[in-house]
Amino acid sequence: MVQQFLNGIITGSLYALIAVGLTMVYGILRILHIAHAAVFVGGAYIGLVAYTFTGSLVLALIAAAAGCSVLGYLIQRYLYTPMLTEERIVPLIASVGLFILCEDLFRLLGGPYIRAFKVDLWFEKIAFLEAVVTAHQVLILITTAVCLLVVYAVISKTKLGLAWQATAQDMDTARAMGVNIRQVVTFNFIIASSIAAIAGVMTAINYNSVLPTMGSVISYKMFAIVVLGGMGSIPGTVVASLIIGMSETFMSAYFGFIMPRDAIAFTAMILILIVRPQGLFGRAR
Amino acid sequence: MGLGYLTTIGTLVCIYAILAISLNIISGYAGQASLGHAAFFGIGAYASALLTLKLGIGFWVAAPLAMMAAGAIGAVVGVISLRIKGDFLAVTTIGINFVIVTVFEYSDFFGGAYGIMGIQYPTLFGVKISKGYYLLMCLGFVGLCALFSLLVSKSWLGLALEAIRENEAAAEASGINCAKFKIIAFAFGCAWAGLAGVLFAHFMRFITPNDFAFPISITIVAMMVVGGIGTLRGPILGALLMAALPELLRPLANYRLLFYGGLIVLMTRFQPQGLFGDKAFILRMLLGRGPRSMRHSGD
Numbered sequence: 001m002v003q004q005f006l007n008g009i010i011t012g013s014l015y016a017l018i019a020v021g022l023t024m025v026y027g028i029l030r031i032l033h034i035a036h037a038a039v040f041v042g043g044a045y046i047g048l049v050a051y052t053f054t055g056s057l058v059l060a061l062i063a064a065a066a067g068c069s070v071l072g073y074l075i076q077r078y079l080y081t082p083m084l085t086e087e088r089i090v091p092l093i094a095s096v097g098l099f100i101l102c103e104d105l106f107r108l109l110g111g112p113y114i115r116a117f118k119v120d121l122w123f124e125k126i127a128f129l130e131a132v133v134t135a136h137q138v139l140i141l142i143t144t145a146v147c148l149l150v151v152y153a154v155i156s157k158t159k160l161g162l163a164w165q166a167t168a169q170d171m172d173t174a175r176a177m178g179v180n181i182r183q184v185v186t187f188n189f190i191i192a193s194s195i196a197a198i199a200g201v202m203t204a205i206n207y208n209s210v211l212p213t214m215g216s217v218i219s220y221k222m223f224a225i226v227v228l229g230g231m232g233s234i235p236g237t238v239v240a241s242l243i244i245g246m247s248e249t250f251m252s253a254y255f256g257f258i259m260p261r262d263a264i265a266f267t268a269m270i271l272i273l274i275v276r277p278q279g280l281f282g283r284a285r
Numbered sequence: 286m287g288l289g290y291l292t293t294i295g296t297l298v299c300i301y302a303i304l305a306i307s308l309n310i311i312s313g314y315a316g317q318a319s320l321g322h323a324a325f326f327g328i329g330a331y332a333s334a335l336l337t338l339k340l341g342i343g344f345w346v347a348a349p350l351a352m353m354a355a356g357a358i359g360a361v362v363g364v365i366s367l368r369i370k371g372d373f374l375a376v377t378t379i380g381i382n383f384v385i386v387t388v389f390e391y392s393d394f395f396g397g398a399y400g401i402m403g404i405q406y407p408t409l410f411g412v413k414i415s416k417g418y419y420l421l422m423c424l425g426f427v428g429l430c431a432l433f434s435l436l437v438s439k440s441w442l443g444l445a446l447e448a449i450r451e452n453e454a455a456a457e458a459s460g461i462n463c464a465k466f467k468i469i470a471f472a473f474g475c476a477w478a479g480l481a482g483v484l485f486a487h488f489m490r491f492i493t494p495n496d497f498a499f500p501i502s503i504t505i506v507a508m509m510v511v512g513g514i515g516t517l518r519g520p521i522l523g524a525l526l527m528a529a530l531p532e533l534l535r536p537l538a539n540y541r542l543l544f545y546g547g548l549i550v551l552m553t554r555f556q557p558q559g560l561f562g563d564k565a566f567i568l569r570m571l572l573g574r575g576p577r578s579m580r581h582s583g584d
Contacts (some may be wrong), residue, residue, distance in 0.1 A: 033374055046445050079554060090557045092375060093510050098548025104542040180309050220499065221385060223376045231372065263387040266380035270365075273377055277369050 003131035003203055004253050005246070009036040012139050012245025013144035014206070016220060016238045017199035020151060021192030027168040028188045030088070032260075036196055037219030038102035039075075043068045043197025043213065044204040048117050055085055056156040057119055064197035065241065073186060091100040099219060114211045118237060136206050137243070143228045145200055147195050155234070168232060217262050218232035224265040226243055228272060228280050236281025251252025293418050296488055300481045301421035301455070301528045303430045305508040307477030309396060310434060312506075313515040315470035316450025317366055318375035321382030322505045325475040327497025328355040329482025331389060334401045344407035344487060352479045359475020363468035367458060382499050389494035400493030407487050423484055430477050435518050437473070444469055449460050471523030507545070511552050514557025522561045 016041055025033040025122050041062040050063035064280045079098065121135035155161035160183070166174040167184045175181050204210045225244050229236030252261050272280055308322045332351035336342045362381060369377050389395045396402075414422065437443045445466045448456035457463050471581055484538070486492050504527070512523020527548075531541050558564045 026372075030372070032375065079550065083554060083557065086553075086557045088371065089312065089375070089514075090510075090553050092318070092320075092372075093503075094550055094553035097507065097546045097553065100500075100503070100542055101546030101550060104546060110541070140404070200442055220379055224380060227373060227376050258533065263384055266383045270377055270380050270384070273373060274365065274371050275450070277373060279373075 002129045004249050006131050006133060007248035008135070008249035009242065010140055010245070011208070011249055012201050015218075015222070015225055015245050016241035017144055017147060017195050017202065019222045019229070019237045019241050020148065020234055022222050023232055023234055023237040024151075024188050024192045025225070025227045026226065027234075028083065028171070029069065029076075029091075029166070030089045030167065032223065033080075033192075034092070034219050035075060035102065036192070037215035038099045039068050039071055039193050039213065039221065040196045040200040040203075040218065041106055041215040042071055042102065043193075043200030044117070044210045045106060045200075046197065048210050051117070051119065051243035054161075057201075061198055064195040064201050068193040068197035068200075069190040072189040075231055076189040078139055081107060096159075096250075099215075103212055103215065106156055110210070110212060112212060114209045116208055117201075117210050118208055119205045127232055140191035140202050140206060143198060147198060151170060151191060151195070151234065154191070160184070164188060193276060199265040221262065221265045224269040227269050227272045230263075230279030230281040233281045234281075238278065240280060261285060289416065289465045292420050295420045296423050296484075296523055298528045299420070299427045299540075300485050300488070301505070301508060301520050302427045302524040303481040303484070304478055304505045304512045305512065305524045306427075306430050306434050306517070307430075307474045307481070308505050309509050309514065309517075310437060310446075310477075311470050311474035312440060313509065313520075314450065315467060317467060317470065318371070319362075319378045319474075320375050320469075320501070320502050320506060321362075321378035321380075322383075322430055322475075322478055322500035323499065323515075324382040324504075325355045325359055325478035326386040326482045326485070327385060327389060327492075327494070328358055330486035330492050330497065331395055331401070331482070332479070332520045333483040334404045335395075336485045337405055342404070345484075348480065348483045349552065351483045352476045355482065356472045357480075357481025360468050360472040362475070363471030366467055366471065367464050367553025379499060379502075382440070382497075382502050386498050389497070395494075398494065400496075401486075401493065402485050402491050406490065419488060423488075426484065428481060430480075431517060431521065433473075433477070438517065440558075442466065442469065445551025451519065468546040479510030485540045509547050509559075510557075510560055516559070516562055519559045519561050523559065525538065526560070534539065 006157070007255055017037070021039075022033055022036045025031060025036065046067040047060040047064035051060035054060065075098065078163045080091055083094060098203060118135070121139060123135050124134050155164055163179045163184050164187065166177065166179055167181060171181060174184075203214065221244070224236055225240045228244070229238070229240035234236075247268065248261050248264050251264055293575065304322060304326055308319060310324075311319050313338050329351045332354040333344075336350055337344060362378065366374050378444075390398050406419075411415040431522045438444075445456070445461050448459070449462055449466060453463055482497075485496070489496075508523035508527045509520045510523070511527055512521065513519025531537075531545065534541075534544075537544060550572050552560070556562075
């Protein structure tokens with residue numbers, strides 16, 4: 001029981017790291033950024049390369065975050081921003097195309113097989129109540145907490161964060177009030193892509209594997225999470241990630257025969273949307 | 286490249302053309318984002334396979350029944366679209382695709398992950414249809430589907446759908462029953478996707494859940510968008526281009542998805558109306574109006 005609870009939290013934390021970035025992008029640009037999953041996989045690969053060369057996990061995380069920030073910025077600047085005036089489905093399809101493109105690029109560059117990403121930490125595993133916690137899981141919990149706290153602090157306490165909030169509420173009004181929209185959007189993509197990169201590295205070391213298709217399931221699942229959380233609401237997304245992480249772990253542990261893990265998120269999402277079309281924590285529009 | 290090979294590609298192009306035309310009724314005419322069209326493709330295929338194999342019904346009876354099954358479930362999605370709108374609807378349709386494929390994959394009734402084997406090739410008056418005639422039959426269905434789509438766009442239904450696409454609140458205020466027309470659009474679009482599924486199942490004679498997964502939905506959307514959303518020629522030419530091109534570029538087989546993804550990105554970025562859409566540069570050049578700027582997006 002405690003073990004399942006713990007596993008659920010870990011899964012949920014990883015989901016939260018990915019989904020928060022997606023919800024931030026949606027909050028500002030109103031684009032369903034499916035290529036965010038490609039940024040996530042890119043982070044895992046950059047992290048692996050950096051770790052192989054330097055042997056330092058901290059440097060690997062920094063390299064992944066930096067590389068993905070650049071990637072996220074390029075996507076935003078040269079793909080999304082020019083098509084903001086188009087119909088809403090256009091950027092969505094562009095994003096899907098970019099995701100397919102990146103996934104294949106990773107396959108061609110990194111090989112179609114699984115690469116190990118083995119990181120030795122300061123201890124192997126510890127017993128906690130009646131459960132066993134690995135060092136990787138502790139690291140994931142700490143990293144998630146730090147990342148989410150940083151995002152929270154930046155958004156609620158800094159001037160740029162205030163501008164972010166204003167832009168999320170109403171971009172045109174914010175622009176009229178003198179907010180530098182371009183700066184806000186850039187900042188938004190850098191934060192979102194950095195945490196996706198960190199999530200990529202964390203997922204990779206947690207399962208000791210990096211592979212080109214590691215983003216394909218998460219690319220749809222993160223949408224279910226973001227929708228559950230009410231699209232654009234950061235606290236909602238975090239809670240939804242934990243709910244999905246928990247229910248997946250518990251469902252597959254206790255009723256594994258009803259449905260496969262990956263369908264749970266979508267079933268929950270469809271049911272909740274029918275009852276509450278604005279999402280679990282969304283404001284009615 | 287033998288004749289049999291070309292016939293196979295031709296048949297698949299026809300099936301994709303029906304899928305793209307039918308999705309265009311939902312997304313192009315009625316403006317409802319649907320990223321789960323492959324689910325209805327699958328419902329048609331599975332329904333027809335099971336009807337012919339388990340109940341021993343003939344192809345020509347099973348096909349309309351399978352269309353109705355796909356149309357009925359499509360109508361349910363239409364009902365859902367009344368409550369869930371815009372981006373939420375797009376994500377919901379991804380979810381529906383995911384859930385339906387899961388049902389196929391995890392239920393023994395639908396053959397599980399191994400799918401269904403031994404589906405019969407259709408017969409006409411007791412004679413097995415040859416591959417060449419099957420292609421002709423598929424072409425005929427593409428013609429029917431295109432004719433249907435044309436009739437819809439020229440009718441009162443098409444006008445109503447266009448009004449819903451442009452501004453739903455205004456359409457409702459002018460006395461259009463948006464709910465009814467949205468459900469009709471979904472039901473018709475999905476029924477045609479079901480027919481494409483029937484043609485696919487009896488052509489391949491072996492179907493698995495993966496044939497109808499989310500990436501297929503994206504392929505259909507890409508065909509519609511690359512061709513030109515909202516027009517009739519767009520989805521047809523888009524399907525022709527995108528289904529045939531990777532097959533004809535065999536040496537590039539290893540880079541197929543790279544090419545596919547890249548094409549989608551370039552198209553949406555520089556030519557979001559599609560290659561053959563209303564403002565497409567190809568059409569303007571052909572019509573002699575001369576290429577102006579390739580970019581329509583205001584910066």
